[in-house]
Amino acid sequence: MxxxxxxxxxxxxxxxxxxxxxxxxxxxxxxxxxxxxxxxxxxxxxxxxxxxxxxxxxxxxxxxxxxxxxxxxxxxxxxxxxxxxxxxxxxxxxxxxxxxxxxxxxxxxxxxxxxxxxxxxxxxxxxxxxxxxxxxxxxxxxxxxxxxxxxxxxxxxxxxxxxxxxESEKKVEERMEVIRRRLHFERNQEAFEKRYEQDQRKLKEQIQWAQKLLPTVEIDDALIGTVAELSIELGIESHRADITVITAAQTLAAWKQRAVVQLEDIYEAAELSLPHRLLQDPMKEKSSYEELVELLRYKVVDNK
Amino acid sequence: MKRLVGQMKAKRGIAATLVNPYLDRVCIIGAGGTGKTTLLEAIVSYFPKKDTVFVPTHVTTEKLLGEKEIALFSQLENNPGNHSLLYQAKIVITDQFALMSESKQRLLVQMLKNKQVHVDQNSDFSNTPLRAQWFYCLDQENEDKSLLKHAKLCVQLLPIFDVSERSNILFTADNPEREYALEEIEKAKQRLSSVQVSDEMLRLAVEVVIGSGCRNQEADIDLIETARALAALDSDESIEVKHIEEAAGYTVAHRMEEQQESPLPESAESHTNREASEDHSEGENHSATNRESMPIDHSGGGYDYEASGEPLPKQGSPNNEAIAEVPEDEVDQMITYLKVQSDLLYPKRTIQPQSTKGKHREGTNAGDNGRMLRAVSRPTESISLYHTLIAATPYRKVRVPKEGMTLAIEKEDIRYKLKEQQQGFTILFLVDASSSIAAKKHMRVVKGAIFELLQQAYQKRDRIGMVTFRKTEAVEVLPFTNKFPEAKRKLGEISTGGKTPLAAGLEKALYLCEKEKRMHKQALPYLVILTDGNANETLKPGGTASQARSESYQIARKIAIKQFPVTVIDTQQGKSQFGLAEELATALDGEYISLDVLTDKNIAKTVQRRLHPLEGKR
CATH class of the missing domain: 3.40.50.300 (P-loop containing nucleotide triphosphate hydrolases)
Known part of the structure; x- marks a missing residue:
């Protein structure tokens, strides 16, 4: 299968x-x-x-x-x-x-x-x-x-x-597309695979390039400082958080075929690696991640 | 499928799954004795015997995963027993799925979802695909409706209240004739791939699913796949509105539960709900009669033919206009219909879940997972090799090993692992909500304490429930849970005020604790009572205060005899203490605590200290 x-x-x-x-x-x-x-x-x-x-x-x-x-x-x-x-x-x-x-x-x-x-x-x-x-x-x-x-x-x-x-998709059109593709896949797996063969190959290549590029990706000290500040401001205790943000940002840069980390990479990385480390107060009504991520967005944008 | 009389709706659902193997997780729900097992037997008869696997409720993890078995005591050279039970199964059957222990349920579902089975060959495991359709049965009375959500498609068996049909059941028990003959299914299977799905139908399906409030996106696909199968059964070339509607009843209704539970008080909510849906279905009928081209029996809610066992909507005469453009209210209609359907699946708490399940639970709860405590010679789930070898060592010189064996090990040398599983506590809060105390404030404090405790509940595996008593009765506000979001939803607004029916509260607590103890053998429920002890309402409303008090002491003694651990927290503070709560604690053989300040943190800490005494000292 x-x-x-x-x-x-x-x-x-x-x-x-x-x-x-x-x-x-x-x-x-x-x-x-x-x-x-x-x-x-x-x-x-x-x-x-x-x-x-x-x-x-x-x-x-x-x-x-x-x-x-x-x-x-x-x-x-x-x-x-x-x-x-x-x-x-x-x-x-x-x-x-x-x-x-x-x-x-x-x-x-x-x-x-x-x-x-x-x-x-x-x-x-x-x-x-x-x-x-x-x-x-x-x-x-x-x-x-x-x-x-x-x-x-x-x-x-x-x-x-x-x-x-x-979350599940809310747009009707997108959901219809999901079903369409799934139906196609169930009906004829070979043909379906063929249709995506090129995309798959492209993605594979991009990943391999990124893997090669990764060791050479540079990050400047100012950006590292930004990450540290961000963590302190958000009250995150874990140092692993900072390290993860930076590693992820480097990888994102490599993925985008750049040899230098930019602020937008940091933002994207922080969005992925910080939400679950923020202290959450379950007693509060609005404890959703989105809000905190929103906050994150402003922080990073401000730093620009 | 003739074996089962009537139940056309369920049969059609099952036929759809037989036609379309994509629908691989199927739930059959029904009250006891409505023919769930008969239906299962009918399903099995469609498949060759070797492809069918029955999973018993007492199945072990090893058996499911295919743990390597030791061929030590087996005479056969190549013991084939080390494959997973599901290896190369095409049809998996679990009658009484609810009786399996939770971890096994999850494991089974995961394996079926992953569609893979580990195969152990020469200590080198590989995966083989598992392509099985799974049919499982649930009892209507089962309280845990989350089990329904594993299913892609769910059919319901309804009790028949028609004399002639009931007698039919008695007479035609062994009629081999089938309603859906194998050939018919086979033909439908061939037609399946040519069934067309138009974009309008896709849109309709998606809108129905979104509108129903079902949050599982998979329902979209399941709905379309079911509709395709139904169309194939009807020999239609493409999916039509009626197929979508019918399929929605099978694939969406059972995933709608969330919507039903709102923080509103239960009785009032169910009332309004029912009224609303009645209103709607009336309106629905009107509109159906107005629109002439629609066959009445199908837009009337799909209700009629399942009860009367009438043949299903005849083929043909589909309204072409209705297909070309999907009217707005079509979606609304279907959603209303789905609400009725899901109401049937989720009966409100009026039915008392009295059943014989307590006994079956016992064996399945034994922990075969967990840490090893020590080796024992009494057989348990697994052998401790090390200890067995040690036990055999002294005899090495006098014994002669069996042929092919290097060591001589006799039966009496075998040692087993005694394992222990960390078991959480069950805490029941019994809270005085009458006006005799500053009830509102206390309620807030208790809620806070419950949230506090539940936050740690995952680590400590504790489960918490809450009962309040006021006016004339006790109410189970929060059934035992360890889930934070659930508690938050259910503890929304709790009403306070009125007299103090302490006896009723104690009685309810006793009932719940006993039930809990029966269900989870190891866990001893712990009862936390918040009251001033000033009872003034009897079990039968209208008694005097002293009667109320003596009644509650009687029940308190009953609780004491059962030896449930109890803590009474006095809500009366300062000078005006009557010592009534203290008296109650004595009657309960429990601990009496009077807190200087009642805060959520205080209560949570008190409970924690009692349950996990070592925690602070580490």
Whole structure:
């Protein structure tokens, strides 16, 4: 079965952007996609793998066992031969790939802890049943959640580099286009894929260029200062936030095939990487991200 | 499908899913005994047996994911048992989906949505696609309607109140004749790809979905796909308005719940709602009769033929004009119709969810996930290899290993992992809303405390509920939840004032706590009562104050016997304390707290300290 082409997804530009820059530069630290059911979250994540070189999407099911996530001893082998052998888990498989956690807010606490640990260190350490073993596990963490089903722990929230909120499309025309494309896709996958072949190839090339360009992208000190000021003014405690904004801005510049970071990149990056780090007062009626992002916009524009 | 008498509407919905495999998540909802399982059996008969997988409610995570099984005790060399249960399934059936434990439900749904199954081969997993259609049943009485939303298409079975039809059910139980013969379905399947979808119909579908307040954009596609299948069934060449309307009943109505719940008091709201929809449907009927070209039975709300089991709208005679341009009120009409439909799906709380479900819950809640505490020789979910080997080591010299094995391990050496799962508490606030106290202010404070606690609820896995009592009765304002937005919605305005029916409040609390305890074995509900203890209304309104007090003490004793932990927070402050709340606390075998200042933070802290005593000291 084929994946729906990434370029054929209608709208949801922010989500697409966030996914692409993570694909270009895994150091951004993953993305959390918050939104209602049926907003093409999963489709987009799965489609992403097709436009990135040598990357696949590894799924972490919500109720997976610890053994399965971390890896465990190959019991059959031990019993038959007496040799200890490790059976790799999902984290081993995720190394160098995208780790996709659907409904990340419902993940069990001890799994969240493991995930945090591994994501931070880039290494999965297995200490169990008389075996010590470690292997590298660097992955782009992509999570989706529906905020109505419970929030995420702040620690884990901060761990996601970027965060996007998506909503279902309100424009009738756009929604009709969504259905049209989907119908076409269901009817004839080959033909549909052909139609988007060129777009897909273009996107792939652009990503590869961006990856090449990325190490050379420069950012001047004044802009770094802007980011720091912004964080202080917004009362963000996490330094990771600043670093993420800058990394994301660099990647965005590379994506736009520029070797120098501009203020607009900073703005775009901040919009993606700050919302979930702002302190939220749930007692207030208007706690929506949009408002805070709006504020952000003014800040950056003022600095121009 | 003849097995099931009547229920044409449900059957047509199912036929649509058989024609169009895109509709791969199907829910069958109905009251007990309306033939859900019979319908499932009918569905199964359309497919070869080997493609069908029944998922039992007690299925384990390992079984679903296809965890590697150990061929240790198996005589067979190549144990094929390590595939996922869903591996190569075409049809997945879960009767009684609601009885599965929540994590399993989620896992199953995720797997079906992802359309992938991990396959374990020589410790190298790969994914194979999973193309299965999933049919699941839900009980109408089930309170958790969120389960409905997993479905792309939902059909409802209605009880039949017609004597001749009911007796038909008794007589024709085993009639092999089918209403939708396999050939008919096959033919419709072939027609499916040639069904045309015009832009007008697309627009209509999108407008209906947006207008219905359903926030799931996927509904658009599901609606069109269902309409296509229906058109194929009717041998129509393109989708028409009637198909959209019919399909909307299957694909949109069950996703509309949000709209129904508004912060208004429930009784009043349902009243106005019903009235409104009645008004509308009347208007609808008028307009339908006015417009001659429309077949009456279909624009009349789709109501008639499902009950009477009449044949569906005859083919043909579609109004060409209506197709060319979609009238504005078409959308409105359909939305009104959908509201009626979804009202049927979400009965208001008048039906008491009394059922036999408590018992089934027990086994499924056992935590097979969690941290290992220690090894035990009593069998649990998983073997601890390390401890097993240790246990076997002393016998190494005297035992001879079985052929092909390096180690000698006997049955008695096997050790199991005892696992523990972090379990949250359930907190019930019972709040005096009568005028005898400064109720308004207290209500605000309690609300604040609940919000405060719920903010931490995700980490601590606590669930919180609230009951208030005033005038003559106790009301469950907030059913147990750990979801912040839900609490915020439900705790909007709480009315205060009136007499103090303390006994009624306690009784309600006792009922809820017992119910909770039955449902979640491990969790012991914790009761927090905010009152001055001054009861002055009896269970049957009109009693004297002393009667009211003795009644409430009697119920308090009942609560004490059940050993629910209780904290009574005195709302009477300063000098004028009568000590009544303290007396109540004694009767409840509970803790009595008199706070100098009642603030939300104070209450939240008191509760936290009691539940998580170690928290502060870490």
């Amino acid at each position: 084929k994946n729906y082409p990434f370029t054929a997804i209608v709208g949801q530009e922010k989500m697409k952007k966030a996914l692409i820059i993570n694909g270009i530069n895994p150091k951004i630290g993953g993305v959390l996609i918050q939104g209602e059911k049926g907003t093409a979250k999963s489709t987009a994540v799965r489609a992403l793998a097709d436009v990135l070189p040598d990357i696949s999407v590894v799924n972490l099911p919500v109720s997976a066992t610890e053994d399965r996530v971390v890896g465990t001893l190959d019991m059959e082998r031990i019993l038959k031969t007496g040799e200890k052998k490790l059976e790799p888990g999902i984290l081993a498989k995720a190394d160098g790939n995208i780790l996709y956690v659907d409904e990340v807010n419902l993940l069990e606490d001890h799994l969240v802890d493991i995930l945090l640990d591994t994501a931070a260190m880039g290494v999965n350490r297995i200490e169990r049943e008389g075996v010590s073993y470690e292997h590298s596990s660097r992955f782009v963490l992509v999570g989706t959640m529906n905020p109505e089903e419970g929030m995420l722990r702040p620690q884990l929230l901060d761990r996601f580099g970027l965060c996007v909120n998506i």
